[in-house]
Amino acid sequence: MLDDRMLDIRGLTLDIHGARPLREIDLVLKKGKSLGVVGESGSGKSLTALSIMGLLPNGAVAQGQALWKGRDLLALTEDQYRTIRGREIAMIFQDPMSSLNPSFTVGFQIDEVLKIKMGIRNAAERRARGLSLLKEVGIPAPEERWNSYPHQMSGGMSQRVSIAMALASEPELLIADEPTTALDVTVQAQILELLRRLIHERHMSMIFVTHDLAVAAKVCDEIAVFYAGVAVEQGPSEMVFETPRHPYTQALLRARPTKIQASSEGRRPRLAAIPGSVPRSTEQIAGCVFASRCEKVMESCFTKRPPVAEGANSRKSRCLLQGDQ
Amino acid sequence: MSRAFKFGQIATTLFGITLVAFFLIRLVPGDPVTLLIGERGASPEAIAELKARIGLDRPLVEQYGLFVWNALKGDLGVSILSGRSVGAEFLERLAATAELGLTALMLATLVGVPLGIFAALHRGRLFDRLSMGLAVSFYSMPIFWWGLMAIVIFSVKLAWLPVSGRIGVEHDVILKSGLLLVDSWLMPGSLAESWAAFKSVIHHLLLPASVLATVPLAVIARMTRSSLLEVLGEDYVRTARAKGLSRFRVVALHALRNALIPVVTVIGLMLGTILTGAILTETIFSWPGLGRWLVSAVLSRDYPVIQGGILMVAVVVLTTSLLVEIFYYFISPRSRGRG
Numbered sequence: 001m002l003d004d005r006m007l008d009i010r011g012l013t014l015d016i017h018g019a020r021p022l023r024e025i026d027l028v029l030k031k032g033k034s035l036g037v038v039g040e041s042g043s044g045k046s047l048t049a050l051s052i053m054g055l056l057p058n059g060a061v062a063q064g065q066a067l068w069k070g071r072d073l074l075a076l077t078e079d080q081y082r083t084i085r086g087r088e089i090a091m092i093f094q095d096p097m098s099s100l101n102p103s104f105t106v107g108f109q110i111d112e113v114l115k116i117k118m119g120i121r122n123a124a125e126r127r128a129r130g131l132s133l134l135k136e137v138g139i140p141a142p143e144e145r146w147n148s149y150p151h152q153m154s155g156g157m158s159q160r161v162s163i164a165m166a167l168a169s170e171p172e173l174l175i176a177d178e179p180t181t182a183l184d185v186t187v188q189a190q191i192l193e194l195l196r197r198l199i200h201e202r203h204m205s206m207i208f209v210t211h212d213l214a215v216a217a218k219v220c221d222e223i224a225v226f227y228a229g230v231a232v233e234q235g236p237s238e239m240v241f242e243t244p245r246h247p248y249t250q251a252l253l254r255a256r257p258t259k260i261q262a263s264s265e266g267r268r269p270r271l272a273a274i275p276g277s278v279p280r281s282t283e284q285i286a287g288c289v290f291a292s293r294c295e296k297v298m299e300s301c302f303t304k305r306p307p308v309a310e311g312a313n314s315r316k317s318r319c320l321l322q323g324d325q
Numbered sequence: 326m327s328r329a330f331k332f333g334q335i336a337t338t339l340f341g342i343t344l345v346a347f348f349l350i351r352l353v354p355g356d357p358v359t360l361l362i363g364e365r366g367a368s369p370e371a372i373a374e375l376k377a378r379i380g381l382d383r384p385l386v387e388q389y390g391l392f393v394w395n396a397l398k399g400d401l402g403v404s405i406l407s408g409r410s411v412g413a414e415f416l417e418r419l420a421a422t423a424e425l426g427l428t429a430l431m432l433a434t435l436v437g438v439p440l441g442i443f444a445a446l447h448r449g450r451l452f453d454r455l456s457m458g459l460a461v462s463f464y465s466m467p468i469f470w471w472g473l474m475a476i477v478i479f480s481v482k483l484a485w486l487p488v489s490g491r492i493g494v495e496h497d498v499i500l501k502s503g504l505l506l507v508d509s510w511l512m513p514g515s516l517a518e519s520w521a522a523f524k525s526v527i528h529h530l531l532l533p534a535s536v537l538a539t540v541p542l543a544v545i546a547r548m549t550r551s552s553l554l555e556v557l558g559e560d561y562v563r564t565a566r567a568k569g570l571s572r573f574r575v576v577a578l579h580a581l582r583n584a585l586i587p588v589v590t591v592i593g594l595m596l597g598t599i600l601t602g603a604i605l606t607e608t609i610f611s612w613p614g615l616g617r618w619l620v621s622a623v624l625s626r627d628y629p630v631i632q633g634g635i636l637m638v639a640v641v642v643l644t645t646s647l648l649v650e651i652f653y654y655f656i657s658p659r660s661r662g663r664g
């Protein structure tokens with residue numbers, strides 16, 4: 001079904017100053033669903049998110065397509081982008097404390113979205129709307145917070161404000177790039193719960209970036225697993241979690257901390273058990289990016305780039321083993 | 326930093342300056358009395374008598390103590406040369422220097438800030454390299470060189486601008502505020518006469534102010550550029566772009582509001598640089614300000630003018646830097662702390 005594909009990323013490849021941090025990313029987000037993007041640090045999660053937002057760093061050259069409701073985002077001009085960015089697609093970031101402008105009040109930063117992006121002329125109406133947004137994201141005493149500066153708030157509170165600011169433009173898609181990584185454990189759970197509630201109530205789609213497969217599985221309908229700039233596997237959360245297809249996902253799940261260890265959250269998946277290391281983004285790789293560490297590796301893995309193998313239940317993976325099935 | 330600490334710091338600085346201003350000039354050979362009447366072949370008795378009258382015969386420590394004690398009471402003594410009160414002369418000269426210095430600082434800001442912004446937005450391109458190269462040359466060339474070049478080109482060759490003085494002799498401006506830009510409008514006579522006087526003041530200001538502006542302009546432009554470049558890489562600028570705001574709004578509001586905070590501080594601190602530069606500029610352009618006053622006082626060893634003048638200049642610099650700090654406190658929400 002083509003219709004329910006809200007965002008369809010095809011072969012997204014990114015080059016920055018001789019490095020290739022994204023290698024033919026394929027990613028599908030269905031309308032009203034949430035997609036978890038999981039991977040180790042440096043695997044290209046943030047750059048993928050920024051590609052969608054059209055906020056790539058200077059000197060980055062993108063190839064491929066990112067079809068947003070049928071329109072290729074990568075081909076948009078800056079002016080065309082502005083009708084989508086912050087309007088149809090909003091984004092929140094990893095470090096909420098540094099993501100808000102220190103020189104402006106919370107109220108000002110929400111108000112400008114309502115004024116400029118939503119075109120609400122009446123200041124009182126904007127204020128009322130802004131305050132109800134703050135309330136919706138669980139901020140106590142919104143009236144007081146309205147005049148606060150970012151440095152007067154905790155990380156959790158700042159992230160709530162960021163979420164309110166993103167919601168102000170009533171986006172269809174919210175991209176959350178590791179929104180809880182910088183927060184205290186107890187606050188993490190609250191923010192996750194808040195996001196889950198919001199996308200449900202507002203019928204939004206979400207791309208949720210995290211390094212924690214278990215969290216992604218809990219929050220999202222689908223999961224995409226990234227390794228070294230490649231989306232090695234995508235599918236419904238519980239299926240990826242229960243019966244991972246790609247050897248990397250399998251290794252990742254095996255390397256997960258046990259339940260007891262997991263209670264001290266915030267651990268990044270580490271593949272200490274697997275010999276070798278993640279290839280650098282500057283390396284030229286002819287075959288599969290995981291080949292050098294894969295326990296099921298075949299000779300052809302070093303020479304042939306695995307195509308996307310589609311299976312039942314819209315599961316996909318990039319592994320030659322799957323292609324042969 | 327606590328207020329008491331700040332206060333103590335200022336007091337200590339001023340105390341140090343009284344020491345330096347008092348003793349340094351006395352280490353230089355020659356004394357005012359000999360310079361004043363010695364050459365005319367005055368008798369040793371006459372010289373001794375004059376020295377006694379000004380108090381130069383007393384022990385140095387006593388002289389110093391008297392200077393500090395009187396200064397605390399607000400009395401800086403009288404000029405040996407002119408016999409006028411040092412405080413009064415200072416205020417007169419301060420007005421002339423302020424007019425020159427503030428015009429220079431305004432020029433430096435009005436040109437330097439946009440230059441820095443433009444360079445930052447065109448980082449690495451031709452304009453950026455050219456303007457920043459020019460800034461370095463502004464910074465590293467001595468003011469003297471700029472002053473003489475400016476005089477040669479604009480006064481001598483092109484004859485566009487006057488070489489010296491604050492205003493044409495034909496204008497009867499009466500000193501009220503001491504700032505001729507203001508006083509030219511307060512003088513008796515028609516509006517046309519005032520306008521002519523005002524124009525003459527601007528004409529006289531243009532060259533020395535531009536020369537005096539070179540160093541601050543370079544510093545302000547470079548500071549603006551680097552500060553804006555740094556801020557443009559901040560997370561909150563990315564957030565502003567992610568909100569779908571126009572590039573103009575992102576740069577001119579979200580980035581610049583933060584980038585200009587250190588620039589404002591630097592502009593304030595430039596006041597000290599301006600005063601130093603004024604000493605040279607005023608000498609080149611015969612500008613009757615603090616710089617020239619102090620230079621001629623040094624040449625004639627006019628001790629009260631030197632020690633009192635330097636002390637007052639220090640007071641002005643410290644006061645402005647304090648004002649800058651207070652201003653900084655108001656424009657930077659973060660520095661206001663929690664609550």
Ligand SMILES: Nc1ncnc2c1ncn2[C@@H]1O[C@H](COP(=O)(O)OP(=O)(O)O)[C@@H](O)[C@H]1O
Binds near residue numbers: 039041044
């Ligand atoms: N501005 C940039 N210039 C060059 N390389 C970059 C830049 N940003 C990220 N990278 C590189 O791209 C790779 C992926 O980065 P990123 O998408 O931030 O990873 P993740 O979010 O998964 O941790 C990393 O190797 C990183 O070093």
Ligand SMILES: [Mg+2]
Binds near residue numbers: 045046
């Ligand atoms: Mg990241």
